[in-house]
Amino acid sequence: MTPESGSQQPWVFALNNRELVFPDSGITGQSPDLDLSQIPGSSRMTASVPEYSSISSLLNTFQFNSNASSILSLPFLALPPMNFPDFRRNAKCAICDEVATGRHYGAATCFGCKSFWRRSIYFQRKYRCKFDGKCELKKAPHQNLCRACRLRKCFEVGMNPEGW
Amino acid sequence: MTPESGSQQPWVFALNNRELVFPDSGITGQSPDLDLSQIPGSSRMTASVPEYSSISSLLNTFQFNSNASSILSLPFLALPPMNFPDFRRNAKCAICDEVATGRHYGAATCFGCKSFWRRSIYFQRKYRCKFDGKCELKKAPHQNLCRACRLRKCFEVGMNPEGW
DNA sequence: CGAGAGAACATGTTCTGCG
DNA sequence: TCGCAGAACATGTTCTCTC
Ligand SMILES: [Zn+2]
Ligand SMILES: [Zn+2]
Ligand SMILES: [Zn+2]
Ligand SMILES: [Zn+2]
Numbered sequence: 271m272t273p274e275s276g277s278q279q280p281w282v283f284a285l286n287n288r289e290l291v292f293p294d295s296g297i298t299g300q301s302p303d304l305d306l307s308q309i310p311g312s313s314r315m316t317a318s319v320p321e322y323s324s325i326s327s328l329l330n331t332f333q334f335n336s337n338a339s340s341i342l343s344l345p346f347l348a349l350p351p352m353n354f355p356d357f358r359r360n361a362k363c364a365i366c367d368e369v370a371t372g373r374h375y376g377a378a379t380c381f382g383c384k385s386f387w388r389r390s391i392y393f394q395r396k397y398r399c400k401f402d403g404k405c406e407l408k409k410a411p412h413q414n415l416c417r418a419c420r421l422r423k424c425f426e427v428g429m430n431p432e433g434w
Numbered sequence: 435m436t437p438e439s440g441s442q443q444p445w446v447f448a449l450n451n452r453e454l455v456f457p458d459s460g461i462t463g464q465s466p467d468l469d470l471s472q473i474p475g476s477s478r479m480t481a482s483v484p485e486y487s488s489i490s491s492l493l494n495t496f497q498f499n500s501n502a503s504s505i506l507s508l509p510f511l512a513l514p515p516m517n518f519p520d521f522r523r524n525a526k527c528a529i530c531d532e533v534a535t536g537r538h539y540g541a542a543t544c545f546g547c548k549s550f551w552r553r554s555i556y557f558q559r560k561y562r563c564k565f566d567g568k569c570e571l572k573k574a575p576h577q578n579l580c581r582a583c584r585l586r587k588c589f590e591v592g593m594n595p596e597g598w
Numbered sequence: 599c600g601a602g603a604g605a606a607c608a609t610g611t612t613c614t615g616c617g
Numbered sequence: 618t619c620g621c622a623g624a625a626c627a628t629g630t631t632c633t634c635t636c
Contacts, residue, residue: 369575372602381576382629388604389627411533412545414611414628536620546610552623553608578609578630 364427366407366415376430387424390417391431397421528591530571530579539593551588554581555595561585 361370361378368380375387389395397418399405405416407423525534525542532544539551553559561582563569569580571587 371576374602380629381631384603385629386627412535412611417627538621544610545612548622549610550608576630581608 365420365423367409374429377424377427379429383420383424386420387429390421390424395421529584529587531573539595541588541591541593543593547584547588550581550584551593554585554588559585 362368363370363380363383364377365379365383368382370378371381371384372378374381374384379387395417397416399416399418401416403419403422405419407415407420409415526532527534527544527547528541529543529547532546534542535545535548536542538545538548543551559581561580563580563582565580567583567586569583571579571584573579
C-alpha cells in the first residue's frame with residue numbers, strides 16, 4: 271500500500287525522519303523529538319485514512335490500515351501536536367490503558383508510565399516477568415502492572431532513556 | 435419493621451453490641467472489634483433478608499430493607515467473617531468503590547483507604563472540599579479522590595483512630 | 599503563555615511482626 | 618495458619634523550573 275493507490279483517500283505521511291503531515295487537517299510540521307530512523311522498520315511509514323473527525327478515530331484507522339512492520343511504534347508516530355483539537359480527551363497512553371497526558375520521553379504516555387520510565391532508568395532496574403512475557407498492561411484492583419512487560423514496552427515504543 | 439413481622443422471612447440480627455447472626459447460614463459469632471454503640475443511630479439494627487446465595491446479594495438486600503437511620507454504618511455491620519464463603523470476591527470497600535481486602539481499623543476497606551486513614555490520623559490532616567462536600571468517592575484517571583469527603587466518610591463509618 | 603523534565607509529595611501494594 | 622497494624626517500598630499526581 272502506497273500513497274499513490276486509492277486516489278480518493280487522504281494520507282498520513284512521515285515525509286522524512288522529522289516531519290509528519292495530516293493532510294485532512296492541513297497540519298504539517300516538524301517534530302524535533304521524532305527520529306524514525308531509530309525505530310526498527312519504520313523509516314518509511316504510510317497509512318490510509320479514509321476520513322476522521324477525532325483523534326481516536328484517526329488512531330484507530332491508522333492502526334488498522336498500517337503496513338508498518340512493527341505496530342509498537344504507531345502510538346508514537348500517530349501522536350498529533352498537543353493543540354490538535356480533541357487531543358487531551360482521546361490520546362491513549364502508548365504503554366498502558368490510561369489516557370495520555372502529553373509526550374513524555376518521546377512517547378505519548380500517562381503520568382504513571384512517565385514516572386515508571388524515569389525511575390526504571392535512573393535506578394537501572396531489571397525485571398523478570400512471572401508469566402509468559404505477554405502481560406496485558408491494564409490496571410486491575412490491588413495489583414500493579416507487570417514491571418517487566420511494562421518496561422519492555424517502553425523500550426519497544428522508543429522512549430528516550432536520557433530525557434530531553 | 436421488626437423481627438416479629440413477616441414470619442416466613444429469615445433475619446439478620448445484631449443481637450447486642452458485639453454479636454451478629456446470619457440465620458440462613460447458621461453463622462453466629464462475636465466480633466471483638468464491633469461496637470454498635472459507637473455508631474450513631476445503629477444500636478439496634480435489623481433487616482429482612484428473604485434469601486441469599488452470596489455476600490453481594492445479602493448486602494444488597496440488607497441495604498434495601500434496612501430501617502437504620504444512617505446507611506453509612508451498613509458496610510460495617512454487614513461485613514461477614516473473612517472465612518465466609520465468597521467474602522473476598524464480593525465485599526466492597528466501605529469508603530470508595532474498590533474491593534475490600536479485609537477489616538481495617540474496624541471497617542471493611544481496601545488497602546488504599548486503610549493507608550489513607552492511617553496517614554490522615556498520624557499526621558492529623560485537615561482537608562477542605564473544593565466542591566459541595568458530597569464528592570463521589572470513585573477513582574477517575576489522573577485524579578485522586580477528594581480528601582475531605584474521603585476522610586469524613588472514614589469517620590462516619592466509624593473507623594478507629596487508634597488502631598488495635 | 600504552553601510543553602515537558604525532574605523533584606516533591608500523595609497514594610497504593612507488599613512485607614514483617616505479632617497475637 | 619490467618620488476620621491485621623504498621624513499616625517499607627512502589628506507583629501516581631502535582632509542583633517547580635526551564636525553554
Ligand atoms: Zn500509561
Ligand atoms: Zn509480564
Ligand atoms: Zn477504599
Ligand atoms: Zn469533596
